[in-house]
Amino acid sequence: MLILVGMGIHGYKGLSVEAIDAIKGASRVYIEAYTSPVMSKDIDTLRALRDDVVEVHRWFVEDGRRILDEARVGDVVLLSYGDPLIATTHIELLVRARSAGIACKVIHSSSIVTAALGECGLHVYKLGKVASVVVSNPIANTSTYYAIYSNLMQMNHTLLLLEYDKEHGYFLAVDSALMLLLDCEAREHMHVIDEDTFAVVASRVGMEDMSIVGGRIGSLLKYSKEHGFGEPPHTIIVTGSLHFTEVEALKVSATLLDEPIDNSKRVMRKAEIMLSNYIARAYGALSKAREYIMHAKGDDVNKANDMDMDDTIGRLKDMIDNAEYYLSDAERFAREHRYENAILALGYAEGLIDALRYLRDIDPWESKKGRAPQ
Amino acid sequence: MLILVGMGIHGYKGLSVEAIDAIKGASRVYIEAYTSPVMSKDIDTLRALRDDVVEVHRWFVEDGRRILDEARVGDVVLLSYGDPLIATTHIELLVRARSAGIACKVIHSSSIVTAALGECGLHVYKLGKVASVVVSNPIANTSTYYAIYSNLMQMNHTLLLLEYDKEHGYFLAVDSALMLLLDCEAREHMHVIDEDTFAVVASRVGMEDMSIVGGRIGSLLKYSKEHGFGEPPHTIIVTGSLHFTEVEALKVSATLLDEPIDNSKRVMRKAEIMLSNYIARAYGALSKAREYIMHAKGDDVNKANDMDMDDTIGRLKDMIDNAEYYLSDAERFAREHRYENAILALGYAEGLIDALRYLRDIDPWESKKGRAPQ
Structure with missing residues (x-):
């Protein structure tokens, strides 16, 4: 059986009873930390539970043949950050396993998508299309820019995931991500985003030292230079229209550099x-x-x-x-x-x-x- | 301290190590099953862990005064289905606690929003605004109808949560929800949804007897009459344009009554x-x-x-x-x-x-x- 196990956003202690049982009982346990970061201290704790946990690379999961071969004859656990099926790589592996007649099970866990939004006090019903900011592919950022535009047109929030490249030790920094979006504005001129746009930076959601900082992009860039946003992971939310309860929630949940504004009013059709x-x-x-x-x-x-x-x-x-x-x-x-x-x-x-x-x-x-x- | 604990979608065994520690160590443990269903067998298992778990009603959490008073002097756990901050009631309680200077902690868990999408093999980046179908408020369905329209315009999927009313023992059935959406079409005439629209019904995601059925709405209504979709919870996804890997995933993950089609092509601006x-x-x-x-x-x-x-x-x-x-x-x-x-x-x-x-x-x-x- 192939068992995809989500580690969630709380690290090792966030593993469920069911997940721990699966890890203990598996014939093989792999952990991948390339789709999203799994902290090394969590990998250490896992190794205390089972010293044969194998950390694997992108190519190993994408190739997948060894995992599938082993899942035919035993129970193979593949651990990953967050909810496993957020990553299309995991969906593809699951599809291949199911197509090959291999039994599959997914142990879901908390995801940054729902948790970051909630921690900022923003309503899930106002979340528009999720998008990501990357350095490796500028065209992808243009479609992210238009995703923000469409979301703002519908008055919705945009949750932005920042590129993570384990192999190159690369985690896209908040200020670089914001600059990449301002670059899109400079190219596209659709008045979607500028230094006055309000955004929220949620850092290390689910961890002890979580921080949430909100402000206009200009203020966030200044804050980044002066204080920094600390260790990854970081998530940026470009808010749409804000219900008064969302503003109240932001005021007690976040360090606010500026008064929240309604970005959707600043975008015109x-x-x-x-x-x-x-x-x-x-x-x-x-x-x-x-x-x-x-x-x-x-x-x-x-x-x-x-x-x-x-x-x-x-x-x-x-x-x-x-x-x-x-x-x-x-x-x-x-x-x-x-x-x-x-x-x-x-x-x-x-x-x-x-x-x-x-x-x-x-x-x-x-x-x-x-x-x-x- | 106020500790909001998500039970996730896997029931009791989905509780994390951290959640169980919080439950064991709390001075008081409340569980609410009105924002979303918590199965009674899970409540029984919880009571085996701690026999003083108190099941509370909507008004108790909305009023919140007792919870906050107790959280000032001890550690109060409020347990709920899924990821706790999906429900605005919980965000509001958190805001009141934080405003009153009460320490707060949220133990996130798996949510139907990300899990249902993933189990159907659909990509999170193609999820548009989440909406819900309700019987209690027809106006809300009209805005859901337009959310589907906007999502389809952007080629995105719409995840529909179905109304749940614990107090009246009411869980909106799949066929009723589909009929309510067809009613909106009959009123609004925007060619958003009809019997030929492709949709996926995900039932009991995260549970042992999970089922996923996809087909045109007409076929799903027929299937509902002949076989039913079993016990709640149910989630409906109106798919947008489908990447070929999403179609492949649907073919192995779901019982397909019809070939998946691109609903976004059927909607015209x-x-x-x-x-x-x-x-x-x-x-x-x-x-x-x-x-x-x-x-x-x-x-x-x-x-x-x-x-x-x-x-x-x-x-x-x-x-x-x-x-x-x-x-x-x-x-x-x-x-x-x-x-x-x-x-x-x-x-x-x-x-x-x-x-x-x-x-x-x-x-x-x-x-x-x-x-x-x-």
């Missing part, structure tokens, strides 16, 4: 940005269009009293009145967060106003670049 | 629906507008050879040519997933086409209702 700029400009064009029509009518009436001309001016006026109705619809739709409808109504109004430009050579837009949807 | 309908219709209107202009020109040239009229027709043609450019822009923007720009360009084109209607009394739209953005 592309649609909102578009509407707030373009509707105002369209009203400007509308009023110029009206001036033109008033003027044209006066001129025309004095000059010719031409019925056809009168009719045309009346039609142009009717068209511009309609543009105004659609602009006020766009405003209402935007207030109701019906952004698609708002933009369609705005575009339609712009088209009607611009018909004047095509038919009468007048440009009611303040700036030349302004008329066209880009 | 409101913008996509709008664009796919409206662009085609706008092209129809455009071609009618062209016919009108061709005809008008022919007529006019034969009748009067009037320079002014020639000029006007030329201008109308120019306007309609521009409408066509904007429609092709809208198509391109939609292909590039730049939906806001696509809708703005579409609206603008509609406005230009409709200028003909205002100025020449012609309606190039196929249906009368069709012209206006709604």
Whole structure:
């Protein structure tokens, strides 16, 4: 049997009765500390329980053949930090074992995903997609940046796991992770994250010397330089909108460098940005269009009293009145967060106003670049 | 000291060494089974360890005064299912204790949130916002419905916790939960969920008789009627897009009633629906507008050879040519997933086409209702 055992986040003493029984009774016990860190003192305590615990490397688990061969004839325990199935490597091993007809069992344990959130007093229902910050793959950080964006759009929190590379003794530092995210902002310009964004750094969650520090990213970077965040593991949470009970909880759970703010309010939908700029400009064009029509009518009436001309001016006026109705619809739709409808109504109004430009050579837009949807 | 102890999802044998020490050493041990179910056999086993374990009700923890008073002078353990800080009630108690200067400790444990996902072979990085299905509050289900929608838009999975009401002996059944979601669809019409949506039901995760069944909702409802999903707790996962390793994992981890499908492909953005309908219709209107202009020109040239009229027709043609450019822009923007720009360009084109209607009394739209953005 293959038994995946989670060590949880509390180290050796966090092992369950069931886990200890499995370790004692197994024909072979492996421990892997590359998907997430297992502290060396925990490995020492494990060796006191069983001196034949074998620490294994990434390639050994990824290859997996020896584990599976041994699990065919005996009970093989593979120990890892946290809840074992958080790591896709472990899911893959389990799938291979099950496909090969090998019995499997998973002893779940506490995970940083739920524990870090709870320790900060943040609600699990407000946790958006979990993401990670890595140095080894900048493209992955771009998708993390967009995960934060999407989560903030939904007003949710983003829990960020920081890259850990056991083989190179590498644990991505909090300040480097924050800088990597600011780099994404500098590249992507979506106003997702900047030095004023509020974030929480949860360090060594589940351990004796756990620490939680919250503040704007600028303050966290300064804090990092002056005090540091101590030993890993570290987790960063970019908070979304905060329920007042979450703010209260942060105040007693964390060292706060700044007052918590609602990051989700600082992020605007592309649609909102578009509407707030373009509707105002369209009203400007509308009023110029009206001036033109008033003027044209006066001129025309004095000059010719031409019925056809009168009719045309009346039609142009009717068209511009309609543009105004659609602009006020766009405003209402935007207030109701019906952004698609708002933009369609705005575009339609712009088209009607611009018909004047095509038919009468007048440009009611303040700036030349302004008329066209880009 | 206040010690919140998670029982995890494995029952009594899932308690950690640290948790058992805390229980043994505490001056008082409370267990609450109302935020999530703790099995009665686990409570019996706990009582074998300590016969003075007190089972408490919702109001007792929510009121919390007795727990806090006792925690001032002794070590009080509050035991609960899963990871304790998943429940906001526990976070609130912790905040009150910390505010009152009472020392606190949380012994985390496995949570259904991470365990259910992993047991189904689904990746934690693809988990979107967690939501719940309840009978007591239909409005809450509407926001759950929209959480599924947002998660599917991001191609993420939605883990659904089902309402549990200890006091009324009530555990929301899988089929009722699915029906409640289909009810939301019938009300909201956003094409989020229907009988063909693929979902996974994870039952009794962490227990000996765990079961995982995946299939389209219609098949799951049929399975529920014929076989049932057994004892609670149950969790439903509405999957988003599935990585091939997730599909492989589902095939060996679950009883599959249907082939897994990508639910996220079945959900369309409101913008996509709008664009796919409206662009085609706008092209129809455009071609009618062209016919009108061709005809008008022919007529006019034969009748009067009037320079002014020639000029006007030329201008109308120019306007309609521009409408066509904007429609092709809208198509391109939609292909590039730049939906806001696509809708703005579409609206603008509609406005230009409709200028003909205002100025020449012609309606190039196929249906009368069709012209206006709604």
